Amino acid sequence: MTGKPYAVILVHSTSHAIRAEKALHQAGIRCKLIPVPRHLSSDCGVCVRIERADQQATLQALQAARVELEGIHEI
């Protein structure tokens, strides 16, 4: 994914990731669940990858859906 304008949202667990995925789908924001990049966390779980341009809309959608976040990182 080098060079691609992505960001990832870190969440507590797979359940939270799927909840986030549902909320983003409902808001019409494209996303994909991917393994957490090693440099961001040593967690073995998944995170939510979005396009960088959608960061603000994503944060709003997740806040509206009351999805707890651990962080958002550009990759």
Place this chain on the structure above:
Amino acid sequence: MIYLDNAATSWPKPPGVAEAMVHFMNEVGANPGRSAHRLAVESGRIVYNTREAVAELFNALDPLRVVFGFNATEALNLALCGLLRPGHHVITSSMEHNSVMRPLRALERQGVEVTVVQCSPQGFLDPSDVEAAIRVNTVMIVLNHASNVVGTILPIAKVGKIARRYNLLLLVDAAQTAGAYPMDVEADKIDLLAFTGHKSLLGPMGTGGLYIGERVNLRELEPLVRGGTGSRSELEEQPNFLPDMCESGTINAVGIAGLLAGVRFVLERGVDDIRRHEMELIQRLIEGLSAIAGVTVHGGHDARRQTATVSFNVVGMEPSEVGLRLDEEYSIMCRVGLHCAPAAHKTIGTFPVGTVRFGLGALNTLEEVDIAVAAVDAIVQEAR
């Protein structure tokens, strides 16, 4: 064959349950929450969708507060053993199943004080008796929503109000009601709801769980089991958030896939419609059995105040003999004896002999009820 043992487990399951499990085994298969490849994510979606469906059924606002386990018993153990400490006082009823009584008796030996509020011989609980039992160190009230022996419904909403007034937690054992009786954790003020997947939720055995409401302090909840959760893998300490803190080790995802199909069937048909149907069945069964001389029907004799489960005895005949004849001569499946609830049998006066129990379900018919009543009538007449 007529299956009247739905209070033990529902059978047959509605269309789609077995198919969902086969689909999971053949097409998904991966461990939910352990990896991030597409099969693992799909597996995780199925489990998450089941949390959502269960939450919708109970009107729980946050699906992540639904934790899965193997059955209602495990969920009750999690709530009781996870929250009660020596010096705490807990109140329960004399209609409880051993899934509540046995953990409480074990906790009692460790210094937890237990009060068992006496119910009426019909199996009903007076909420004011619960209020009168509250002490300064009371922390929790635990009640079954309906008796597994006689089906009598306990006044959960009224006790819920009392629990809030005294700042106590209300734990409800919904093994006999989840999917068969309308339930609303918000309106009824239920803090912890233990459910099983294989009865009126129409899923497979080995599924169940606990809804953990927002009034429960997670810092005070000790998980029954600790281990891998797929999250916080860098830490050797148990995660402190739901559902992971209470779901260590690989869960029964194939069972949960079946449970999702069962719960969706219930949601589509509607709990109110299932309840109406079961009330019609049980009223007919109570009236039919009560009309047979020599048959004693236990409980409140009122469909509006009970689930579709009824217990009865035949004068001069052991429950086991009635059950054997119903099976061998009439192909009617039921349960006989003590139904894992000695306190309830003492309350209704059927200890230690037990009862014959007919547990009707959403998929039974009035015709089956009539056949069962006629079979009991024939057995009683022959014995004369």
